[in-house]
Amino acid sequence: MPAGYTREIPQRYRLEAGKCKKCGAVHFPQRLACACGSKDTEPYVLPSTGKIATYSVVRVGPSDFMDLVPYVVAVVELDDGTKLTCQVADAAPEEVSVGTPVTLEFRKVNQVGGHGIIKYGYKAVLDRFVE
């Protein structure tokens, strides 16, 4: 059922998050309650640039991701300090290290065989314009 996928579109396509009005904590995805006790949050859009906080290279992956193996996955720390997990696309493992600057791009993240819906979302990419 694509209902669960559709529900996540604002987060996955547009990086829509939430911010606590009381303590300023950023929640991705948006939450009903903040750890500070406040239930007053407002919409907030994450920046799309940041750096690699940590990473790994998946060499044995789920069959849905077989076409990508080996692929780099990372925790990315965005410019505002928010962290998220995603793949690093088009990157050879040796190109990635902690601190490497990245930008989030719109990519296909997964698809259910040749029949199901195509699942899109964000992936990090390295700066491709450096000399």
Next chain:
Amino acid sequence: MRDVAIIGVGLNPKWGELWDKSLRTLFAEAALAAIEDAGVDHVDSMYVGCMTSGLFAGQEHLGSLMADYLGQPGLPATRVESACASGGAAVRSAFYEVASGASDIVLAGGVEKMTDVGGDGATYALSTAADADYEVYHGVTFPALYAMMAVDHMNRFGTTSEDLANVAVKNHNHGSMNPAAQYPFEVTVEQVLGSVMVADPLHILDCSPITDGAAAVVLCSMDKAKELAGDRPLVKIAGVGAATDTIALHQRPDLSWLGSTEKAAKTAFEMAGVGPDDIDFAEVHDCFTIAEIMVIEALGFVERGKGGAAARDGLTALGGKIPVNTSGGLKSKGHPVGATGAAQIVEGVTQLRGEAGDRQVEGARRGITQNMGGTGGSSVVHVLEVV
């Protein structure tokens, strides 16, 4: 609250790929062994720890199933789930039921039948312990999550692949003395580093295996235990602690610090009135080699960042200052996820009774068990001691 003793323990004779044993048989075998060890003819209540029998075996509703197959129809029985910490959480639930006075004799156990699905099915089932929408969606596997914790630890504290490998070497050495261990062979640092890479920097020999198995313990009030113990050393649960952390690794301010373990241990230590220096041995959740390194830091056995040197320097080996995972750990003994937390307590009791054979920790009086779900999204800690 009244004092709670562990009066019986049970395991399958051998863990591993147990093709001829079903989910229900695995659990009944361990539970009946624990009941027999306790010397009782019935229990008042039961908690069954299991992570995801629905995905592994197409079976939920384990309270009903297991009571039936124990020959105790009608028994109040509940399945407890906290991912890979399900077994520990089941024991904690039983502890409070006895401590509160609600029941006198309670069985707590854990089980996982993992080999009825293929590798892809097992990967999927285990991945449900992570954040489905914000981690697993992106193709992140469990080895990759722990690998990312390892990279953080290595980057900040200089921990090396050899440090990780030394945990595997030590735990396989311990496991070689455990007849129930799934992989009781020894490994060398070279073998670990030469084994196939799963998720950099974790090799296959840095990972715990897919295992069928179950474990069970029988808890009862201290008064009742004194009647039942006979000549055997009596073991009590001196402290219990449980805590959670964010389910997604990326939500944590520190990517290689196990906050849930730190908090659970603090609670358990306070209840027991002891600290890390008072502990003689530990059974911890080494689902990956890096996990043991992070756990011994969070439990306070070593300073933050110093966990990498512990196995290499012999600190955590049998005969060391604080032997860790004398059973072989998840790494060598096996990791039937829902059973692991209960099996750690089985090993703890075995050590405290002085029944651990070649792997006995000399003079063991007090031990700790630490069981962890996901990447540390939940932790359960028990302090056990000889009365």
Next chain:
Amino acid sequence: MVGIVGWGAYIPRYRIKLEEIAKIWGADAEAYRRGLQIYQKSVPGTDQDTATISVEAAKNAVTRAGIDPVDIGAVYVGSESHPYAVKPTGTVVAEALGATPDCHCADFEFACKAGSEGMFVALAEVKAGEMKYALAIGADTSQGAPGDALEYSASAGGAAFIMGADDLAAECLFTHSYMTDTPDFWRREHEYYPQHAGRFTGDPAYFKHIMGAGKAILEKSGMKPGDFAYAVFHQPNGKFPMKVGKMLGFEKEQLETGWLVPWLGNTYSGASPVGLTAILDVAKPGDLILMVSYGSGAGSDAFIWKTTERLKELQGLAPHTRDYLDKNQIYLDYGQYAKHRGKIIMNTG
């Protein structure tokens, strides 16, 4: 006055060289290179399709335009390779940009002219005063049958243009469309790859329609080739756009800036639109630009653009098309290429 307020392109990083394809089919690489004037082509990542390429190109266009995506009144995506047979691409793009839900949206499929088709309609919507901004995209992950001449050219990339009435970077002075039913290239429903009519795709198809549209718009505008700083034509191979440009009276210098095909391949619906972005990246204010698209059996759309002073301010705000083309490519062998293009039969389920 209507025209372009923001433009952007996107080209995947992967490339395959013509020799690598020729090797597999035992073909004479040198003969193909001479015949097609193509050295390499772009290849999409396994995680890229027309929707992802469109989104990235459109994000660049939005950045240059400096507008709030909520103000985009229409999103049109022209492609021969929409990811779904049924379920639009444009809605994915509009959602990703944040242009939903108060937005008109349509996918165009009109051979290689689908991109310029969207540009044509977007301009018309703005000119009619129906909306403030309209977004038009031409993008493809082009199909070519293994071993066929098309396999040496069919590539991936796209371009996006935000049309508006104020703060233009380039004004659209004239348009002209010229079309007949000329079946020189087609793909039937449920077929993987298009078929083409060999040399029939030349004079009676490509050249007839581009010349028809080109001559008509020059006549309509009263302009001569010498008035233009740049011209860009549909570019299925290296030869055709240079030849048709010269036939219309343009010099090599006017054609080279938008002539990307020798290193990019044929991005089908993206071909002349991506060429136009490369021109806008470097043009000077007041330059005249002629663009003529072509789609098989679809005819040609011609546009005359005149750049404004504002152009200069926008050029540096997003990556240049030539940088996407030239920097840090990742070269694939044929096996990797076959995987990227889904040409390997997999076990399913």
